Amino acid sequence: MKVLLIEDDAETAHYVGQGLTEHGHVVDHAGDGRDGLFLAAAEAYDVMIVDRMLPGLDGLGAVKTLRAAGVQTPVLFLTTMSGVGQRVEGFEAGGDDYLTKPFAFAELLARVHALGRRRPIAPIETVLRVGDLEMDLIGRKVRRGVRAVELQPREFRLLEFLMRNVDRVVTRTMLLENVWEFHFDPKTNIVETHVSRLRSKMDRGFDCELIETVRGAGYCLRAPRV
Amino acid sequence: MAPDTAYVRRGFKLLRGSGVRFALLHTLVFVISVAAVGFSAEVLVTHALKVQAGRRVEGEAAELLNEFRQYGSDTFRKLIDAHTTSGESRLHYALLGKDGQRVAGEHLVARAAALVPAVDASPVAEARLTGSDSLLLVRRLLPDGTTLIVADDLGSVEDVEDVVSNAFAIVLGISVLLGLASGFLLTKGVLWRVEAVTRTAEAIIAGDMTQRVEQSGAGDEFDRLATSLNAMLDRIVQLMANLQQVSNDIAHDLRSPLSRLRQNLEHTRTHPTTNQAYATAVERAIEEADVLLATFSALLRISQVEAGSQRAVFQPVDLSEVVETVCEAYAPDVEEGGRILTYAIVPSIRVDGDRELLAQLLANLIENALTHTPRGTTVRVNLHSHGPVDPGPALEVCDDGPGIPASERDKVLRRFYRLERSRTTPGNGLGLSLVAAIAKLHGADIRLSDRAPGLIVALCFPPPPALNQATRETAPLG
Numbered sequence: 246m247k248v249l250l251i252e253d254d255a256e257t258a259h260y261v262g263q264g265l266t267e268h269g270h271v272v273d274h275a276g277d278g279r280d281g282l283f284l285a286a287a288e289a290y291d292v293m294i295v296d297r298m299l300p301g302l303d304g305l306g307a308v309k310t311l312r313a314a315g316v317q318t319p320v321l322f323l324t325t326m327s328g329v330g331q332r333v334e335g336f337e338a339g340g341d342d343y344l345t346k347p348f349a350f351a352e353l354l355a356r357v358h359a360l361g362r363r364r365p366i367a368p369i370e371t372v373l374r375v376g377d378l379e380m381d382l383i384g385r386k387v388r389r390g391v392r393a394v395e396l397q398p399r400e401f402r403l404l405e406f407l408m409r410n411v412d413r414v415v416t417r418t419m420l421l422e423n424v425w426e427f428h429f430d431p432k433t434n435i436v437e438t439h440v441s442r443l444r445s446k447m448d449r450g451f452d453c454e455l456i457e458t459v460r461g462a463g464y465c466l467r468a469p470r471v
Numbered sequence: 472m473a474p475d476t477a478y479v480r481r482g483f484k485l486l487r488g489s490g491v492r493f494a495l496l497h498t499l500v501f502v503i504s505v506a507a508v509g510f511s512a513e514v515l516v517t518h519a520l521k522v523q524a525g526r527r528v529e530g531e532a533a534e535l536l537n538e539f540r541q542y543g544s545d546t547f548r549k550l551i552d553a554h555t556t557s558g559e560s561r562l563h564y565a566l567l568g569k570d571g572q573r574v575a576g577e578h579l580v581a582r583a584a585a586l587v588p589a590v591d592a593s594p595v596a597e598a599r600l601t602g603s604d605s606l607l608l609v610r611r612l613l614p615d616g617t618t619l620i621v622a623d624d625l626g627s628v629e630d631v632e633d634v635v636s637n638a639f640a641i642v643l644g645i646s647v648l649l650g651l652a653s654g655f656l657l658t659k660g661v662l663w664r665v666e667a668v669t670r671t672a673e674a675i676i677a678g679d680m681t682q683r684v685e686q687s688g689a690g691d692e693f694d695r696l697a698t699s700l701n702a703m704l705d706r707i708v709q710l711m712a713n714l715q716q717v718s719n720d721i722a723h724d725l726r727s728p729l730s731r732l733r734q735n736l737e738h739t740r741t742h743p744t745t746n747q748a749y750a751t752a753v754e755r756a757i758e759e760a761d762v763l764l765a766t767f768s769a770l771l772r773i774s775q776v777e778a779g780s781q782r783a784v785f786q787p788v789d790l791s792e793v794v795e796t797v798c799e800a801y802a803p804d805v806e807e808g809g810r811i812l813t814y815a816i817v818p819s820i821r822v823d824g825d826r827e828l829l830a831q832l833l834a835n836l837i838e839n840a841l842t843h844t845p846r847g848t849t850v851r852v853n854l855h856s857h858g859p860v861d862p863g864p865a866l867e868v869c870d871d872g873p874g875i876p877a878s879e880r881d882k883v884l885r886r887f888y889r890l891e892r893s894r895t896t897p898g899n900g901l902g903l904s905l906v907a908a909i910a911k912l913h914g915a916d917i918r919l920s921d922r923a924p925g926l927i928v929a930l931c932f933p934p935p936p937a938l939n940q941a942t943r944e945t946a947p948l949g
Contacts, residue, residue: 429831438804
C-alpha cells in the first residue's frame with residue numbers, strides 16, 4: 246500500500262515510517278500541512294496518516310481542504326488530542342479513524358490495513374461469506390456449514406465486524422469502538438471473554454478455528470486455505 | 472491639590488470618552504425632534520389661517536356680486552367707495568375698469584391686483600407689495616366689464632407665524648440645554664458603572680482574583696452584567712484551582728512509578744545478564760510506561776470532564792440503552808471472574824448528556840465493584856425512571872462486598888485516594904474520581920451508602936425536560 250504520513254515530529258515519523266516499510270508499504274512523509282496537501286493532491290495514496298497539530302496548516306484544515314477538493318483517500322488522524330469532542334471534530338473534518346498518541350504500533354498497523362482495503366464504494370451486501378461461514382445481514386442469521394449458529398445481538402455485531410475485516414487483524418480497541426461504541430479502555434477482559442464465547446459457539450463441532458488470536462495485536466478472522 | 476487634579480482628569484476623560492459623543496447625539500436627537508414639531512406647527516397654523524381668510528374673501532365677493540345685480544353699476548361703485556372709507560370691514564376692496572385702471576376702492580388693492588395675472592374666477596391668490604403686508608385677494612369679473620377685487624390683509628397671519636416661531640425658538644434653546652444636561656448626566660451614570668467593571672478587571676489582571684464587580688442593587692442591566700461577570704470569574708477561579716489540583720496530583724502520584732521505572736532500567740543496565748533478561752526488562756518497562764500513560768490519560772480525562780466544555784454538545788441519550796450495553800458487555804467477564812452481575816433496567820429512560828462518558832461512568836462503577844470485592848460477590852445494577860425521593864432517573868450499582876467505611880466515603884471520590892486495604896489491588900485511584908466528575912457534568916448527585924454488607928453507589932440525574940418525556944419511544948425488548 247502507498248501511505249502518506251503527515252507528521253511534524255521527526256522521531257514519530259521515523260518510527261511509523263520504518264514500521265510501515267517493514268510491513269511492505271511505501272511511505273511518503275511530509276513535515277507540515279502544506280507539503281502534505283501538495284503531496285496528497287499530486288499523487289494517489291491508499292491511506293493518509295495525519296497528525297492534528299502541524300506547523301502552518303493544521304491537520305484538520307488540511308483534511309478539510311482535501312475533502313473539499315474531492316480527494317477521498319481514507320484518513321487516519323494520529324494525535325495527542327484525546328478529548329471526546331476532539332475526536333468528533335476529527336470525524337467531522339473528514340477523518341475516517343482516530344488514534345491517540347501514544348499508541349502501540351500494532352494498533353496503528355491494524356487500523357491502516359482496515360482503512361486501506363476499505364472498498365471505495367461498497368455495494369450493499371446482504372450476505373457475508375467467509376469459508377463455510379455465512380451471515381445473512383437481513384434475516385440476522387448465521388450458519389456455519391449446514392448448522393445454524395445462535396448469536397446474541399452483540400455477538401452478531403462482533404462477528405459481522407470480524408467478517409467485514411476478513412484476513413485483517415482487528416485490535417481490541419477497534420472492537421470496543423466499533424462493536425460496543427466504547428471509547429475508553431476497560432480494565433477487564435471484556436473483549437477476550439466475548440470473543441472466546443463467540444468462538445465456542447462457532448467452532449463447536451468443527452476442527453478448524455476461524456478466529457485467530459494475534460499475540461500482542463488482536464484478532465483475525467481467516468478464510469480457511471483450500 | 473490632589474482631589475482637584477483628579478477631578479479635572481476625570482473631566483477630561485469624560486470629554487475624551489464615548490460620553491461626549493453620546494450626550495451630543497442625545498441633544499441632536501432632542502433638537503431635531505423639537506424643530507420638527509415647531510416647523511410642522513407653524514406650517515399647519517399658517518395654512519389653517521389662510522384657508523379661513525380665503526373663505527372670507529370668496530364669501531364677501533359672492534355677496535358683492537349679488538349686490539351688483541341688485542343695484543347696478545353706478546350704485547355699486549359708490550357702495551365700494553363707501554365700504555372703503557367706512558373702515559367697518561377688515562376687508563379691502565377695489566373696482567377696476569375694463570382697461571385695468573382703478574375706478575373705485577383702494578389704490579393699494581388695485582396695485583396688488585395688478586401683480587397677479589388676471590384669470591377669470593381664479594382661486595384665491597397672494598400678492599405682496601413692497602413696504603406692506605401680504606394680501607390675499609380674489610377677483611371677479613362683473614357683468615358690466617369691470618373687475619371686483621376683494622382682499623384680506625395677511626398681516627395677522629404673519630403675526631401668528633412670528634409668535635409660533637419665537638415660541639419654538641425658545642423651546643429649542645431650552646431643549647438644547649436640557650438635552651446636553653440629561654445626556655451628560657445619563658452618560659456619567661453609565662460611565663461610572665462601566666468604570667466599576669474596568670477597575671475590577673484591572674485589579675484582577677494585577678493578580679487579585681478575589682475582586683468582584685460591585686452591584687448597585689437596583690437589579691438593572693448593569694447588575695445583571697455584574698452578576699454574569701462575577702459568575703464567570705468564579706468559574707475561572709474554580710478552573711484554575713482544578714488545574715492547580717491536577718498539577719499537584721501529577722507531581723505526587725506520577726513521580727513514584729516513574730522513579731520505579733527508572734530504577735528498573737538502571738538496574739538492568741548495571742547488571743548485564745542474558746538477552747532474555749534484557750527482553751524481560753524491556754517488556755516490564757513498557758508495561759510500566761503503559762500504566763503511567765493510562766494514569767495520565769485518566770487524569771486528563773477527569774480534568775477535561777471537570778472543565779465542562781462537553782456540556783455544550785450534550786444530546787438526549789437513551790440511558791437505558793447505554794446501561795444495558797455496558798452491563799451486557801461486562802456480564803460474561805464478571806462471570807468468568809467468579810462473580811455475578813445482574814441488572815434491572817427500566818426501558819427508554821432519557822437524559823441529556825454524552826453517551827460515551829455515561830458508558831464510561833457505569834463501566835468504572837462496575838470495574839470498581841469487581842476490583843474491590845471477593846469472588847462470589849453479586850453486583851447489581853438498577854436503573855429506575857425516578858429515585859425513592861428524587862424525581863429524576865436513578866442509576867444504582869450495588870454489591871455485597873466489604874463496602875466502604877462511612878468516614879472514607881467522601882474521600883474515595885478524590886483523585887488518587889485509595890483505601891488502606893486496596894493499596895495492593897491494581898488501579899490508580901482515579902476510577903471513582905472520573906465517575907464523580909462525569910456525574911457532576913451531567914448534574915447528577917452521587918451518593919455512597921452502606922448496603923450492610925456492601926456498597927451502594929447511587930446516581931440521581933436531574934429530571935428530564937418535559938419535551939423528552941413527551942417524545943419517549945417504546946423500548947425495544949431484549
